[in-house]
Amino acid sequence: MTSSLPLLAGAALVAVLLGAPQTGATTSEHRQQAVNAPRPQPAAKVRPAAKSAVAAPAGGDVVERVAARGTSDRRHVLGYWTPRRMAAAVPIDPLGTAAGMFGKPGVPLHQRGARTAGTRWNAGGSVRRTTGRVFLTLGGLDFVCSASSVRSTNKDLVVTAGHCVKDGTGAWADNWTFVPGYDQGRQPYGQFTARRMFVAGPWSRSADDSYDIGMVALNHRGGRHLQEVVGGQGIAFGAARGRQTHGFGFPAEAPYNGEHLVYCAGPVRADPHGQTDDQGMRCDMTAGSSGGPWLSGFDVATGRGTITSVSSFKYSDDHGTMYGPYFGDVARELYTTAERS
Numbered sequence: 001m002t003s004s005l006p007l008l009a010g011a012a013l014v015a016v017l018l019g020a021p022q023t024g025a026t027t028s029e030h031r032q033q034a035v036n037a038p039r040p041q042p043a044a045k046v047r048p049a050a051k052s053a054v055a056a057p058a059g060g061d062v063v064e065r066v067a068a069r070g071t072s073d074r075r076h077v078l079g080y081w082t083p084r085r086m087a088a089a090v091p092i093d094p095l096g097t098a099a100g101m102f103g104k105p106g107v108p109l110h111q112r113g114a115r116t117a118g119t120r121w122n123a124g125g126s127v128r129r130t131t132g133r134v135f136l137t138l139g140g141l142d143f144v145c146s147a148s149s150v151r152s153t154n155k156d157l158v159v160t161a162g163h164c165v166k167d168g169t170g171a172w173a174d175n176w177t178f179v180p181g182y183d184q185g186r187q188p189y190g191q192f193t194a195r196r197m198f199v200a201g202p203w204s205r206s207a208d209d210s211y212d213i214g215m216v217a218l219n220h221r222g223g224r225h226l227q228e229v230v231g232g233q234g235i236a237f238g239a240a241r242g243r244q245t246h247g248f249g250f251p252a253e254a255p256y257n258g259e260h261l262v263y264c265a266g267p268v269r270a271d272p273h274g275q276t277d278d279q280g281m282r283c284d285m286t287a288g289s290s291g292g293p294w295l296s297g298f299d300v301a302t303g304r305g306t307i308t309s310v311s312s313f314k315y316s317d318d319h320g321t322m323y324g325p326y327f328g329d330v331a332r333e334l335y336t337t338a339e340r341s
Contacts, residue, residue: 061201062337065172067194067216074219077193080175081135083185089135089142091252091287117320118284121248121261125303129189129230131248131261131293132180134164136173144258146249146292147178147216150307151232152339155225156192156218159235159335160291161310162199165214168207172197178218180230182250184259192218192226198338200330210277212312212325214291215338234306237332239296241279242267247322249292249311251285258288264322268294268309271323278312283322285311294324 068077121128134145145164150157158178166172176194179187198215202208218226226232246265252258264283271278281294290312295305309324325331 062334063166063199063201063204064337064341065166065197067174067176067197068219069195074193077175077177078191080137081177081191085142086135087185089144091145091258091290092138092143117282118251118256118262118264121263123300123303125299125301126231126233127248127295127298127303127305128183128261129181129303130233132158132178133182133250133258134160134291135175135177135179136164137175138167138171138173142175144250144252144288145290146288146311148248148293148307148310149180149226149230149232150235150335151227152335154217154339154341155227155232156195156220157232157335157339158192158216158218158226159293159307159310160214160216161312162203162212162214163207163312164291165197165216166199166204168203169205176216178216178226180226183261189229190221192221195219196338196341198334198341200334202330209275209313209323210325211330213310213327213331213334215334217338217341233293233295233304235327235335236296236306236308237327237329237335239306239308239327241326242269243296243308244298245281245294245296245308246298246305247281247283247285247289247292247294247311247324249285249289252288253286256286256288262289265298268324273315276323277326277328278323279309279326280321280323282320283311284320285322289322 068074130149132147134147136143136145145160147158147160150159176197177191179191181188194216196217200211203211245268246263248261248263250258251262256262262285264281264285266282268279268281271280292311293307294309296308298305308327311322312324314322
């Protein structure tokens with residue numbers, strides 16, 4: 001059997017965290033939606049090896065939660081995230097392990113088309129603005145993830161990993177805020193708090209890694225939409241597999257510290273274990289990079305590309321490969337539902 005671990009890490013996590021019941025959540029069901037999660041409990045998910053990838057469900061539903069909607073809610077979230085709390089927030093570690101659980105340090109910056117296993121992004125462009133850190137609370141503990149602004153009808157949408165929004169069958173995240181362009185504590189575009197949060201039924205019910213996708217509609221900041229402030233990356237569904245891809249995020253486990261935007265680049269491949277419909281990329285980014293965007297057709301000169309996945313998990317016997325869910329029909333309908341909110 002092969003264990004998989006979500007790309008969240010840091011302090012040890014007690015069982016009550018990921019198994020906590022939902023509070024204050026509302027759900028609405030729509031057609032054909034599904035998002036998965038890397039784990040329904042704070043232990044490494046162990047699944048028997050399979051010979052073929054998991055197929056998308058024939059039908060699904062979107063599970064939704066209303067988050068910080070009113071002015072008082074927004075002020076509460078913004079007031080909660082003091083510099084001290086942000087600095088103390090950690091990636092979730094369902095295994096209770098510390099630094100060193102992932103791979104080796106990154107390699108020097110490469111040119112377009114080359115491979116890199118994880119190094120700091122110094123080229124600027126749109127991706128530096130559209131990618132950001134997420135700060136959230138689960139079970140009374142503060143955590144970090146990564147996310148990206150995505151072009152949408154409502155101009156307020158970000159895409160991330162499902163487990164950065166809801167712990168599978170467990171609790172929804174509270175105090176959820178997105179900091180685009182984060183760098184060494186600096187917040188050049190401020191914070192955008194969550195308004196409505198979306199995951200798919202299969203993720204909420206069974207934490208299926210093939211659908212570890214979350215969408216979050218954000219509140220305005222100063223009367224402006226997120227997309228008006230930082231722009232947004234394109235998004236595609238049903239894209240060709242095996243393409244050259246750039247993955248971005250804010251890894252926070254050693255040898256990284258979560259303070260800089262880091263990237264990996266290279267072709268993606270199918271999950272060799274056959275346990276998910278995901279694709280994998282050689283990447284040494286560590287916990288904290290969960291939810292960071294995978295961009296196909298990426299232009300290093302402009303920092304623009306098309307999101308076709310997000311960072312989700314690594315197998316316990318292969319810390320050098322990052323996996324992300326394939327954006328098919330389920331992801332399309334999740335996006336369609338979220339952008340209408």
